[in-house]
Amino acid sequence: MNNNIKQFFKKLFEYKDSTPYNFTLPETQEEKSELNTFSNFPPEEANTPNNSEAKEVFPTLSVNMEIIKSRYNTLINSDIIIRSFSLTARDKEYSAFLLYIDGMIDATSVNHFVLDPLMLRNTANTYKDSNIVETRTAISNNIVLKKVKKFNLADYIYKHLVPQNSVKKLTEFDEIASSVNSGNCVLFVDTLNIVFDIDAKGFKQRSVDKPDNEIVIRGPHEAFVEAIRTNTSLLRRIVNNEKLIIENLEIGELSQTKCAVCYMENIANSDLVAEVKYRLNNINIDYLTSAGQLEQLIEDNGKVSLPQLIATERPDKASNYLLEGRVIILLNGSPYALIAPGTFLDFLSSPEDYNLKYKFSNFLKMLRILAVLITLLLPGLYVAITNFHQEFIPTELLFSIVASREAVPFPIFFELLIMEISFELIREAGLRVPSPIGPTIGIVGALVLGQAAVDASIVSPILIIIVAITAIASFAIPDFSLGFHCRIARFSYVILGYLFGFLGIAITFSIHAIILCSLKSFGVPYLQPFVPVTKNFKGILLSPPWKRENRADFLNVKRQKRQDNISMKWKT
């Protein structure tokens, strides 16, 4: 027992040598040598030259296997599967292996249509005929000449033994890696210096569902998904024309993300298509994962926060634009399609515009333009008028504003900034709140906070109205990017309105207008069709469907006429 007590006290006052866990990533190579970093990993080994050198497939299976094993690090990588087996062809056995990534292939398809016909003996692979196949016989001077064709194993396997719908022959390891990474399985056969790239994709993906952000009442309810082939199939079904060209590109050194450029060959302007492809092909980045990132890399002017490409998740909207003569860019892994070019008016249109009667669409469009103006101008105008131009307000309204502001200690400018920033915080917080209490936060934030702020005399009631109307108007803007841009721009209106009244508003408005005027999206002036005014100037409003005879002027399309002068022939 004494020992125990001794031990206890010893432990209590013992010096404990502790070095804190200090792991830092050095920024540069010099720092690295200076720092005494605590690293869990041994220093990197230099790359072995073998892997980078091998470009083309070797006829020997074992060499290919080694190259694949080192390239894919199969000792460590758990989901790269190499299935070795014996392939039977013409009753002879060849060694072979199948390379694929677990979870990306459809196992049933591979079993039934690749391994089964190749491994198991059946009539196809045991059929033995002579090695020599006569192709031509010529008789002259009593001498028979025969032209023979030697047996080609690759051809034989390709044509007879692999009953899979999409099989390609590849020779380079880069292409092989790209194929396997996208979900195919690759067949290596001994003595052959080509491999077979078999499409047996079976990875789990999201099914075609309703669009989350662009909801319409009377239109179709399909949306793009992450897989590029599904998206292109959606487009094909709607457009239903063989002139729809879908070209494939790969972007990103490491990620090799698949990208599709879609356009109508007999409508879209060739220069526009060439420009789009030129920009996409000349992006030198390591990886690309989202359409938003791609948009920022190919747009004309990245400094301005205005959107210059239309982003949509609806295939019907994309097809409409496609048939107008624009170019669609699809990216694998992103459910948003990018449409080039995009003008200011496009961001004010909703996909519902074509489905409703044109009068309703025009009314809604006017409402949206009003929403843009309110979002930008209302807080700035309020600050400018109350500070500099009080005579503008009618007397009764002015007295009610003054009476309600009696107990508020802040000047109008700070009050406005406080409320605006609180609303932005509520909006941002609402995105991250777990869903059971999500709606509650909205109600709490808006109602209770606003009311409590008024009761505590921090803000005046009229300011709550103004901020609330501005927020609602910013939600009414159909395009998310444009709405965001307006939300940011209105702060400059507020600040300059506070400083210089209507002169400040005029300055901000002019600068805004000048930037809009100077902006171009893929060669098209941003403010089409307002300025410059062209021949087929239709204006903001949608004309009735029977009057939409020509396609838009600014796209300079190959097929100008959309419909006849009298499109409703049944009436005449």
Next chain:
Amino acid sequence: MKKIYKKYFILFIILTLICFNLSGCYNINNIDKLAYVIAIGLDVGESNILKLSFQISALGNSSGGDGPQSDNPIVNTVECSSIDSGISIINSYLSAEINLSHCKAIVISEEFASKPISKYIYTLLNNIQVRPDTNIIITKCDVATFFEHSKPELESMAAKYYETVPTSSDYTAYTQDIKLNDFFSALNSTYENPIAILGGVNNNASNSTNNSSDTPNFEKDNSSTSGNSNIDSSGHIETIGLAVFKEDVLVGELTALETLCHLITIGKIDRCNINIPSPFIEGETVTLSLKQKHSPKITAEFINDSPYIRVEPSFEARLLTVNENETELDAESLKQLEDYATSYLNSQISNYLYKTSRTFKSDIDGFGKYFLKNFVFWNDWISFDWNSNFENTFFKVDTNVNVISSLLLMQS
């Protein structure tokens, strides 16, 4: 690249600081720190040339969404030598700065207006804040009494009360909505003289007469002006009649009926009621509701070097007084009514016109502009001097009244 961004950033900060400092935005009087004047009063001062009064809206404390209820305007008066020095003195007294952007009425006492007031009108219009559509009222009592009694009866806000007072001219024709701009324009004009709204405080004492009469005394109705109207109420302000100026000096006033004639002449009547002696029953009166068909046709010419003006107003009338003993309203009785109305209006308008010409010697109807076409050069017109020639003018009035019917009842 980084260096350039740094430079731009520093430049931006410097510019922002300059702008914030120089714009004086934090010094600006925003709407909280202003005292809103509803009405300005100009009166004769005891110790100085001008006694300036301000009726200021004192907005009560409101909680939540009550609004400025129970608006009790406060009145501040100062003796000063000019309007702007008076404003400065009041500013040093009040806790907020005077702001005239929402001033609804400029009230000038009769006594003050008997001396030239053009200097004050010009000063008021030179002020950026004063709106040109402020009403201008000449009071028969002094300004302090007027403000004391100008409490709204049917409205809650005093400012709104002032807005509605002159618009009664739309449906009564006993006053006219005269704005500062109209006054100023007429003051500067070579063919017109200014008028202003006549205001006063309702004096109940004038009603306490012992004799009541059986016959209606429509002369009493017609000759009412502000201050001696026959309204029996709780002593609020009233605006009946007009004040007549020659150049910028007050020379007289128009009664209710004379105001009606004035509005007929300038073609600004919307609808009004007149009393005429009844053609059917002796000693009785009949009330007609008049609506002017179009502006009166005015011809102006020189006859024997004297100006001769012919005024031809035309009306549509409806009979308002209906009696059960009267005969049926057929074409003949309507014609009788029309004749009576015509002759009545002719005589009243003619009396009024001669009064302006001979008594006031002030062309408040703007007849001068009808003579402009007789001159080729502007200098000729100036040397003609219409103002001194107006007193030699002859008038002829030819009214045309068309009585259509009565309203709901036909006489039996």
Next chain:
Amino acid sequence: MDYYKIGKVEAIALILILMLNRLILTLPKNMYLLTGNSILINAVWVIFLMFLFVFLLIKISKKFVGQDLIDIAEFVGGKFLKVIISTAYIVFFVSISGIILRDFVEGIKILYYSQIPTWLLASLILVIPVVANLHGGNSVIKFNSIIVFITLISLLVILISSTTTYVPQKFFPILGNGINETFFEGATNIYAFSGFCFLFFVMPLLKSSKDFKKIGIISTIIGSIYLFFTLASLLFSFSSLVSVYEISPIYLIMRSTDFGIFFQRPDAIFVFTWILTLMSYLSVVIMFTSIIFKKITNIKTTKYLPYILVSLILIICLIPSNLAQIKTLEDTYYRYFNVVLVFIISPIILVIANFKKRKSMEGAKIEKNL
């Protein structure tokens, strides 16, 4: 800066901008003070003279397709005349802009911004032309089209709402201040159309030179209509007040017109549109000045020219020390300089160029026949 070719609407907007600016400022007042009640007859006379001028210009420009006044001056008198005319126009544009800017800044300072120093107000307004010209001539032209459209609508609203206060008898006495003032001295009132000097410079910018005729005629018609109706409003509603009011007559019209109980004083909105108009005008003037400057000096890029021009305009703007000096400058210097330069010297050059070209064409024909 390369300019894309502009269409009819934008060209018309370019030409109208200066005239609209002047209409908003003190042009109607100066015209009225000269002629008195006969202002409308004078306006008709001036419009007639203007149409003659425009027809002459269209006829001569048919021979000089794609060339502006500077090129024609070079054709007539060589480099010497080219430099003189260019310098005259540059001095004209810069000085006029400075005067107009100062006039306007004084106006808004009286109305709303008494606490902000004049130089700051002027600098703020001058920021926009710099920004616009840095973005290129195309932005200037497009921005201008938007602003002209807004201004035309706001002026139309003011003019239509002022028709309620018309007193038609004010048209008499017909000849106002006299025949001399109406027709002879009054002919100098053609400086109201001084903005049409841009017609000389707009030819190279056009998409197709056939548009030039339409542009000239349509812009003259629109300008004449607005000038006529502004003067009519002034005459019929407020003639007696014109000599008394300092700030622009359009402001007087707007202030005195009744827009209804709710919008009791919508001045601020209209002043907002006028600020935009002034900014757009300054941008256009700097653009044209840069074009002219580039022609005579052959500099590679005009990127930094807006800064210099704006500084010059600011200096000129701050020179006059009170409003009276500005009024005299406008009335005498601007009027006579403009009339002499735009309506006398330039047409003479065009006529001489026409004769010279005809001679050379005839000479070429004779040679061909030989």
